[in-house]
Amino acid sequence: MKRLSAKFDHCRADDRAALVAFITGGDPTPADTGAILDALVEGGADIIELGMPFTDPMADGPSIQEANLRSLGSGTTTADLFAIARDFRARHPAVPLVLMGYANPMIRRGPGWFAEQCVEAGVDGVICVDIPTEEDEALGPSLRELGVATIRLATPTTDEARLPAVLEGASGFLYYVSVAGITGKQQAAQDSIEAAVTRLKAQTDLPVAVGFGVRTPEQAADIARVADGVVVGSAIVELVGEHGSNAPGPVRDYVRTLADAISTARTAKG
Amino acid sequence: MTDQIPPNSYRTLPDERGHFGEFGGRYVAETLMPLILDLDREYRAAKADPAFKAEFDDLLEHYVGRPSPLYYAERLTEEIRSRAPKGKGAQIWFKRDELNHTGAHKINNCIGQILLAKRMGKTRIIAETGAGQHGVATATVAARFGLPCVIYMGARDIERQQPNVFRMKLLGAEVVPVSSGAKTLKDAMNEGLRDWVANVHDTFYIIGTAAGPHPYPELVRDFQSVIGTEARAQMLARINRLPDLLVAAIGGGSNAIGLFHPFLDDPDVAMLGVEAAGEGLDKRHAASLAGGDPGVLHGNKTYLLQDEDGQIAEAHSISAGLDYPGIGPEHAWLKESGRVDYSSVTDTEALNAFQLLCRTEGIIPALEPSHAIAAVTKRAVEMDSDQIILANLCGRGDKDIFTVAEALGVEI
Numbered sequence: 071m072k073r074l075s076a077k078f079d080h081c082r083a084d085d086r087a088a089l090v091a092f093i094t095g096g097d098p099t100p101a102d103t104g105a106i107l108d109a110l111v112e113g114g115a116d117i118i119e120l121g122m123p124f125t126d127p128m129a130d131g132p133s134i135q136e137a138n139l140r141s142l143g144s145g146t147t148t149a150d151l152f153a154i155a156r157d158f159r160a161r162h163p164a165v166p167l168v169l170m171g172y173a174n175p176m177i178r179r180g181p182g183w184f185a186e187q188c189v190e191a192g193v194d195g196v197i198c199v200d201i202p203t204e205e206d207e208a209l210g211p212s213l214r215e216l217g218v219a220t221i222r223l224a225t226p227t228t229d230e231a232r233l234p235a236v237l238e239g240a241s242g243f244l245y246y247v248s249v250a251g252i253t254g255k256q257q258a259a260q261d262s263i264e265a266a267v268t269r270l271k272a273q274t275d276l277p278v279a280v281g282f283g284v285r286t287p288e289q290a291a292d293i294a295r296v297a298d299g300v301v302v303g304s305a306i307v308e309l310v311g312e313h314g315s316n317a318p319g320p321v322r323d324y325v326r327t328l329a330d331a332i333s334t335a336r337t338a339k340g
Numbered sequence: 341m342t343d344q345i346p347p348n349s350y351r352t353l354p355d356e357r358g359h360f361g362e363f364g365g366r367y368v369a370e371t372l373m374p375l376i377l378d379l380d381r382e383y384r385a386a387k388a389d390p391a392f393k394a395e396f397d398d399l400l401e402h403y404v405g406r407p408s409p410l411y412y413a414e415r416l417t418e419e420i421r422s423r424a425p426k427g428k429g430a431q432i433w434f435k436r437d438e439l440n441h442t443g444a445h446k447i448n449n450c451i452g453q454i455l456l457a458k459r460m461g462k463t464r465i466i467a468e469t470g471a472g473q474h475g476v477a478t479a480t481v482a483a484r485f486g487l488p489c490v491i492y493m494g495a496r497d498i499e500r501q502q503p504n505v506f507r508m509k510l511l512g513a514e515v516v517p518v519s520s521g522a523k524t525l526k527d528a529m530n531e532g533l534r535d536w537v538a539n540v541h542d543t544f545y546i547i548g549t550a551a552g553p554h555p556y557p558e559l560v561r562d563f564q565s566v567i568g569t570e571a572r573a574q575m576l577a578r579i580n581r582l583p584d585l586l587v588a589a590i591g592g593g594s595n596a597i598g599l600f601h602p603f604l605d606d607p608d609v610a611m612l613g614v615e616a617a618g619e620g621l622d623k624r625h626a627a628s629l630a631g632g633d634p635g636v637l638h639g640n641k642t643y644l645l646q647d648e649d650g651q652i653a654e655a656h657s658i659s660a661g662l663d664y665p666g667i668g669p670e671h672a673w674l675k676e677s678g679r680v681d682y683s684s685v686t687d688t689e690a691l692n693a694f695q696l697l698c699r700t701e702g703i704i705p706a707l708e709p710s711h712a713i714a715a716v717t718k719r720a721v722e723m724d725s726d727q728i729i730l731a732n733l734c735g736r737g738d739k740d741i742f743t744v745a746e747a748l749g750v751e752i
Binding site: 124125126127128129130131135142147148172173174175176177178199200201202204205208222223224225226227228229232236247250251252255 | 541638644
């Protein structure tokens with residue numbers, strides 16, 4: 071968790087947003103993931119979101135659904151995923167790493183077990199798509215007890231009255247899902263993102279990262295002007311889908327275009 | 341429910357958060373959460389509104405054709421007695437929900453939910469379907485209320501339930517094949533949730549079984565409880581006593597909870613829910629309680645078929661309507677509490693029961709209640725001849741004749 075706050079502090083000092091890059095763990099095989107994660111870091115990603123594959127990714131669009139199937143098809147287990155995280159942590163001691171996924175694989179052996187594995191593997195935070203604040207006790211207390219960030223999602227449907235409940239127990243950063251929909255589809259209008267971030271920041275000191283539908287360096291730069299973080303997922307996952315084991319090169323090049331755009335976004339405008 | 345709730349009642353759940361003990365809840369993406377809370381508020385208001393109940397009851401009577409008959413299956417009872425020791429062989433009665441408009445119990449719930457949709461000002465209906473019965477029932481009420489309707493259906497289910505696919509299209513629904521995962525009911529539900537999350541502003545999701553995020557398990561149960569409420573009154577009126585055993589098939593469990601719930605506080609009424617054992621519990625099956633563990637899927641915590649990492653297993657049953665790797669959370673709780681017994685019946689046993697009912701009673705049942713009938717035949721021979729079994733005949737078998745023909749090696 072300390073790595074997350076240190077990273078956001080560092081980016082703030084540089085007057086830029088953090089680039090949060092997502093891939094699905096074990097896609098196309100568990101053996102390939104390490105090199106792809108390294109490519110994300112080399113390309114300039116500040117924070118890594120490692121997706122835990124699940125048979126029923128209800129909130130994901132076709133790109134990430136397929137990545138889940140490729141990963142599970144090559145036999146990725148929860149143990150593989152933590153091994154990937156542990157190896158990443160050994161290679162990159164300072165880069166924040168968060169797990170993103172669905173409740174069932176996370177709580178299968180009990181929330182306490184999962185939280186311990188996170189700590190042991192050097193995971194800084196967890197984003198669980200289908201545990202809203204109402205069901206927090208299924209996982210949240212175990213994570214917080216061990217100092218693992220519980221990263222909550224806010225969406226366009228999260229209204230003013232509900233936001234305090236969402237923020238209760240939230241840590242690490244707040245992930246603003248900019249469109250009501252599934253991953254990888256369309257991007258929200260810039261002014262609606264700006265308004266939403268302003269609204270969120272009025273109620274929390276947590277950094278706000280914005281994702282869903284971000285594909286081009288221009289889109290990333292636009293968000294970087296108003297938010298503390300930019301999350302890019304489906305576009306990277308599609309490169310992994312296209313290039314498989316040869317994905318590290320194209321992924322590195324693509325992530326670099328995003329990182330470059332983000333690093334100059336605020337100064338270029340101002 | 342207007343009758344008194346006794347202390348230690350089995351009918352007080354879920355709690356305010358939608359939990360049945362450790363089961364149930366609202367495990368949904370944040371985007372859906374405000375809508376789920378909205379639905380909950382609207383459902384409380386509707387439940388307290390006499391006009392809502394009046395419209396529901398009126399449609400059930402004049403559009404669905406309720407009350408459905410309560411029928412004593414004399415020839416089936418005789419057939420079982422001929423196999424039973426002397427003095428054994430319980431009387432077998434059926435609640436005839438297969439005689440409803442659209443041929444199954446599913447329509448009861450759809451009437452209730454479309455009235456809620458209307459009340460909430462939603463203008464577009466979506467649903468998932470397995471066997472197609474819920475899809476047909478949803479398309480039916482959407483047509484009746486003039487709302488556009490999209491039905492998600494697994495590509496594999498579309499293949500084995502062609503007549504229902506055509507019915508839905510005749511009723512004006514768009515049927516969207518789902519090719520992800522096992523291409524059956526669970527995948528259709530994933531796709532339904534994906535549609536909903538992208539169209540929360542105008543869309544109402546009519547969930548077909550007593551599962552999903554709270555308040556769905558509760559409201560589906562309440563709408564389906566018309567089955568048990570009628571059956572209880574009919575039994576008392578006809579023979580002035582309650583049955584000794586209730587039996588119903590379970591996929592998600594909506595017809596079973598609808599039959600059981602009004603009887604839960606009758607201590608002398610035993611209950612048996614029958615899951616689909618498919619090819620056998622040691623092979624491919626759909627018996628979540630018998631072969632699963634608690635977990636979270638599709639918005640609720642319940643028993644699921646899953647591996648040690650929490651990946652959801654593919655269910656199998658000859659009956660598309662039972663082919664689901666989970667079960668409604670209230671059944672998970674009723675199992676843990678010991679109030680209801682659960683058993684399972686294989687594809688082969690269900691096929692035999694299907695044929696038995698055709699020949700003894702002149703009723704072609706759906707493959708789903710054929711599982712209940714198979715369990716009834718097993719239990720009846722062990723029970724005294726003055727005891728009574730009431731089973732829910734929750735659907736008719738017209739949709740299944742091609743599947744049955746194929747299983748029996750007959751070319752139509």
